[in-house]
Amino acid sequence: MIDATPCATVRLTVNDRPTTVTPRPDETLVETLRRYGCADVKVGCGEGACGACTVAVDGVAVPSCLVLTACCDGCSIRTAAGLSGDPLARRIADALVEAGAIQCGFCAPGVLVTAWCLFSHTRNPDRETIQRELSGNLCRCGGSALMVEALAALA
Amino acid sequence: MSTPDLRWPWVDPYVADLAVPGMVYAALVRSSLPHAVIRAIDLAPALATPGVIAALDGEAFAVRGGVIHSSRDEPVLARGKVRYVGEPLAVVVGVSPEAAAAGANTVKIALDSLPPVLTMTSAEGATPLHENHPDNVLRDIVLEFGPVEESFSRAHTVFTGTYGYGASTHAALEPHGALAWWRPERRLWLWSSTQCPHLVHHELARLLALDPAAVRVMTPRVGGGFGGKSEVYAHEAVAAKLSMMLHRPVRIVLSREEVFYTHRGRHEALITLRMAVDSRHAILGLDADILLNGGAYAGMGLVTSYYAGQFMAVPYRVESLRFRSRRVFTNGPPAGPKRGHGSVQIRFAVERLMDHAALHLDLDPVAWRMALALEQGEATVNGLKIGSTGFVRCLQEVARHTEDIPCRAGEAVGFAGSAYICGAAFPIMPNRLPHSQALIRADRCGLFSLTVGVADIGQGALETLRVLAAETLGQPPSSVIVSAGDTDACPVDLGSYSSRVTLMAGNAVIAAAGSLRRTVLEAAARRLGTRAEDLDLLPGRVVVRDEPGRGMSLTRAIARAEERLGVVMAGGGYTPRVEAGSYPGGALGPSPAFSFSAAAARVSVDRELGTLVVHDIWLAHDCGRAVDLGRVRGQLHGCAIMALGEALTEKSGLTRGIMDPVGFTEYGIPTAADLPRIHAVIVEEPDPAGPHGAKEAGEGPLLPVVPAIANAVARAIGAHICRIPLTPDLLLGHGAAGYPTVEEAGG
Numbered sequence: 026m027i028d029a030t031p032c033a034t035v036r037l038t039v040n041d042r043p044t045t046v047t048p049r050p051d052e053t054l055v056e057t058l059r060r061y062g063c064a065d066v067k068v069g070c071g072e073g074a075c076g077a078c079t080v081a082v083d084g085v086a087v088p089s090c091l092v093l094t095a096c097c098d099g100c101s102i103r104t105a106a107g108l109s110g111d112p113l114a115r116r117i118a119d120a121l122v123e124a125g126a127i128q129c130g131f132c133a134p135g136v137l138v139t140a141w142c143l144f145s146h147t148r149n150p151d152r153e154t155i156q157r158e159l160s161g162n163l164c165r166c167g168g169s170a171l172m173v174e175a176l177a178a179l180a
Numbered sequence: 181m182s183t184p185d186l187r188w189p190w191v192d193p194y195v196a197d198l199a200v201p202g203m204v205y206a207a208l209v210r211s212s213l214p215h216a217v218i219r220a221i222d223l224a225p226a227l228a229t230p231g232v233i234a235a236l237d238g239e240a241f242a243v244r245g246g247v248i249h250s251s252r253d254e255p256v257l258a259r260g261k262v263r264y265v266g267e268p269l270a271v272v273v274g275v276s277p278e279a280a281a282a283g284a285n286t287v288k289i290a291l292d293s294l295p296p297v298l299t300m301t302s303a304e305g306a307t308p309l310h311e312n313h314p315d316n317v318l319r320d321i322v323l324e325f326g327p328v329e330e331s332f333s334r335a336h337t338v339f340t341g342t343y344g345y346g347a348s349t350h351a352a353l354e355p356h357g358a359l360a361w362w363r364p365e366r367r368l369w370l371w372s373s374t375q376c377p378h379l380v381h382h383e384l385a386r387l388l389a390l391d392p393a394a395v396r397v398m399t400p401r402v403g404g405g406f407g408g409k410s411e412v413y414a415h416e417a418v419a420a421k422l423s424m425m426l427h428r429p430v431r432i433v434l435s436r437e438e439v440f441y442t443h444r445g446r447h448e449a450l451i452t453l454r455m456a457v458d459s460r461h462a463i464l465g466l467d468a469d470i471l472l473n474g475g476a477y478a479g480m481g482l483v484t485s486y487y488a489g490q491f492m493a494v495p496y497r498v499e500s501l502r503f504r505s506r507r508v509f510t511n512g513p514p515a516g517p518k519r520g521h522g523s524v525q526i527r528f529a530v531e532r533l534m535d536h537a538a539l540h541l542d543l544d545p546v547a548w549r550m551a552l553a554l555e556q557g558e559a560t561v562n563g564l565k566i567g568s569t570g571f572v573r574c575l576q577e578v579a580r581h582t583e584d585i586p587c588r589a590g591e592a593v594g595f596a597g598s599a600y601i602c603g604a605a606f607p608i609m610p611n612r613l614p615h616s617q618a619l620i621r622a623d624r625c626g627l628f629s630l631t632v633g634v635a636d637i638g639q640g641a642l643e644t645l646r647v648l649a650a651e652t653l654g655q656p657p658s659s660v661i662v663s664a665g666d667t668d669a670c671p672v673d674l675g676s677y678s679s680r681v682t683l684m685a686g687n688a689v690i691a692a693a694g695s696l697r698r699t700v701l702e703a704a705a706r707r708l709g710t711r712a713e714d715l716d717l718l719p720g721r722v723v724v725r726d727e728p729g730r731g732m733s734l735t736r737a738i739a740r741a742e743e744r745l746g747v748v749m750a751g752g753g754y755t756p757r758v759e760a761g762s763y764p765g766g767a768l769g770p771s772p773a774f775s776f777s778a779a780a781a782r783v784s785v786d787r788e789l790g791t792l793v794v795h796d797i798w799l800a801h802d803c804g805r806a807v808d809l810g811r812v813r814g815q816l817h818g819c820a821i822m823a824l825g826e827a828l829t830e831k832s833g834l835t836r837g838i839m840d841p842v843g844f845t846e847y848g849i850p851t852a853a854d855l856p857r858i859h860a861v862i863v864e865e866p867d868p869a870g871p872h873g874a875k876e877a878g879e880g881p882l883l884p885v886v887p888a889i890a891n892a893v894a895r896a897i898g899a900h901i902c903r904i905p906l907t908p909d910l911l912l913g914h915g916a917a918g919y920p921t922v923e924e925a926g927g
């Protein structure tokens with residue numbers, strides 16, 4: 026759980042690998058993750074509006090540019106790359122790709138994490154839920170409608 | 181560089197993901213005033229900041245930038261004057277991005293403010309931005325085709341409207357970035373998030389006074405462009421310069437705010453349009469006065485200025501045509517090419533005025549457009565030749581799908597049509613050389629390795645080229661591997677702009693693959709004791725056409741060819757064979773082929789609340805031949821959604837001289853929750869100039885969507901719609917702030 030009380034030394038489990046980091050007090054989770062090699066976590070806006078930086082913190086999809094690393098002590102973090110062996114994530118990615126929903130791919134890691142969290146918590150989300158959940162992930166290439174279609178077909 | 185599976189782009193690095201040992205980080209310092217004389221720039225405090233290792237200002241660059249040679253007016257870093265808030269003034273390099281940013285914050289800049297030009301209607305006659313443009317007009321263009329005065333005098337009705345089109349920006353999800361590395365062997369490597377590596381290659385060499393042979397430009401994955409990554413920018417040039425100075429790799433990635441300042445988005449436009457219609461409802465003449473807000477620098481604005489008028493008539497038959505087009509300088513970020521470059525604004529005006537005329541004349545809007553459609557083999561009065569057209573079919577499709585839709589009060593369906601180029605017939609840097617080239621090599625393992633200079637910015641260019649090569653070779657696409665994105669390794673391609681790649685690079689690929697096919701078949705023919713003409717290339721096999729039992733495996737045929745030739749490869753190029761108009765600007769407009777689109781939109785409007793809901797968009801597009809159906813569909817969706825944003829919510833402008841907004845939270849890109857149902861219909865009318873008949877699908881489909889929505893709104897509320905975006909104040913009838921009173925008069 027993200028905890029508002031900041032820590033100087035933060036223990037994180039990133040894609041199953043435990044690490045300890047000492048972030049700046051104002052350091053965001055996306056900065057930390059990218060510094061530690063998670064280049065799959067993208068930065069599109071840095072203000073919580075595009076979802077490119079979405080990661081799962083203890084199973085909850087959050088824009089990591091809005092989370093302070095100092096508040097993540099003890100959290101388990103999963104990024105898109107950390108989902109590569111996961112069968113559900115693979116099904117989601119295949120569905121998105123098959124639907125032609127992915128063009129430049131920059132939104133894709135964030136979309137994958139959002140969809141994976143949604144499907145992990147809700148077995149059969151309806152169309153509206155999918156739309157609502159995906160509304161935090163901008164796809165400027167215009168894949169959103171195709172993504173919703175693909176995910177609705179998965180549900 | 182090679183692309184194992186182009187459908188999974190995100191697993192490969194984008195420029196911000198690249199790192200090179202010893203890399204340092206650059207941050208730009210930007211202007212805080214819209215118009216000012218630079219009195220002094222003091223870099224000393226930055227240089228004293230811990231972690232900062234270098235800083236530069238505009239004095240470091242001797243020449244001005246600009247991809248169009250006749251209008252180079254943009255310093256890499258401002259010199260003498262600043263012309264918009266956000267203009268790069270200096271750059272600071274640090275050992276970490278934080279150090280660079282901290283240093284950039286300390287740079288002391290003394291500016292003497294000048295009166296800013298904040299609106300395009302006040303630009304002419306205001307304080308000049310550039311000495312060589314005392315009237316603040318980039319070029320005053322007047323072109324006339326056919327007997328305009330006579331056409332208007334013969335008119336039964338003349339319709340007039342004044343239309344305002346708001347600025348918007350590309351907002352590709354990946355921010356621009358570059359990584360430059362001046363190598364020990366005294367060559368410059370630059371990775372950049374660009375649509376036009378070839379332009380960057382040559383323009384960068386010019387800016388840095390380097391031999392182009394000493395410059396290598398590479399594109400990793402590019403996260404969208406839409407026109408916004410087609411010029412050469414300060415961040416690319418400063419990274420390169422600093423790397424040469426420091427002998428270290430320098431990376432710079434723009435923040436979202438900086439991307440908004442970099443802009444080059446849709447020009448704000450004010451268009452007064454007159455249309456002469458005769459008693460049989462033919463359009464005798466179109467006459468437009470076009471004012472474009474160019475922002476502070478020219479960029480590709482000359483092209484915009486011409487495109488704004490040149491595409492006024494297509495897809496319709498119009499007897500005569502005249503336009504005056506002026507792109508004015510104002511103290512805002514430069515406008516430039518955004519998807520549908522230059523023709524989106526005029527399309528809105530023409531399609532709106534036509535819809536107004538159709539209502540006045542009691543004509544069915546679709547049937548009238550069909551009756552006016554240019555036919556195959558026809559040319560517009562300004563010389564644009566139509567080699568193929570599926571326009572009528574596109575109109576039929578959207579009409580068929582909307583036939584039985586009941587509309588309640590406040591609800592309506594609107595229609596619009598359009599055409600777009602498949603590449604510009606003439607290059608940005610004038611020369612007669614091929615626009616696209618391709619190399620292909622057959623490997624003894626049975627793979628074909630295709631190398632092109634194309635930049636795939638997410639539109640699926642490389643996948644399209646792979647399919648075209650595979651088709652030519654009679655093999656499955658999986659047997660073709662595509663490499664791109666490196667000017668050292670790849671032959672020239674002019675870039676991903678003006679929807680040129682499918683047609684131009686596609687033709688080059690087909691030429692190369694066709695020649696390779698002959699080489700392989702000839703080698704097999706020698707071995708089989710027959711003639712190459714009598715052989716067929718099937719997946720994995722070469723067979724004698726009339727004796728299907730006789731043949732050899734493809735790998736053996738390739739091996740035979742390798743034995744004979746040493747290496748089995750072929751190249752191909754494409755140079756458009758299209759004539760320019762014999763008038764100034766006649767090179768801007770002609771294209772080897774035109775794509776066509778039609779759109780319908782169903783909307784409902786609540787006049788009391790000023791709210792507008794777009795329920796459905798039907799979008800039919802003639803792409804010649806869909807080389808990759810999924811990709812074409814994706815492009816249609818992308819165009820529909822980008823047009824929707826542009827029509828309804830997205831707006832870039834100046835508030836007190838500052839670009840506004842500069843973040844996604846306010847900018848208003850449609851999200852998954854805001855979308856109408858999008859019905860994409862692909863129409864295929866092969867063009868003789870297209871590779872296997874194909875035409876573009878990346879930009880043209882955007883054009884009819886904005887006017888279709890506006891036409892639907894106009895019909896729903898029975899009012900004139902003369903402005904984009906369709907903001908609540910407009911729908912509430914609070915008029916057109918910032919624009920003159922708008923009137924459409926049929927008479």
Ligand code: FES
Nearest residue numbers: 070071073076090
């Ligand atoms: S980068 Fe975090 S939401 Fe856009």
Ligand code: FES
Nearest residue numbers: 128130132164166
């Ligand atoms: S695929 Fe480009 S932003 Fe979604």
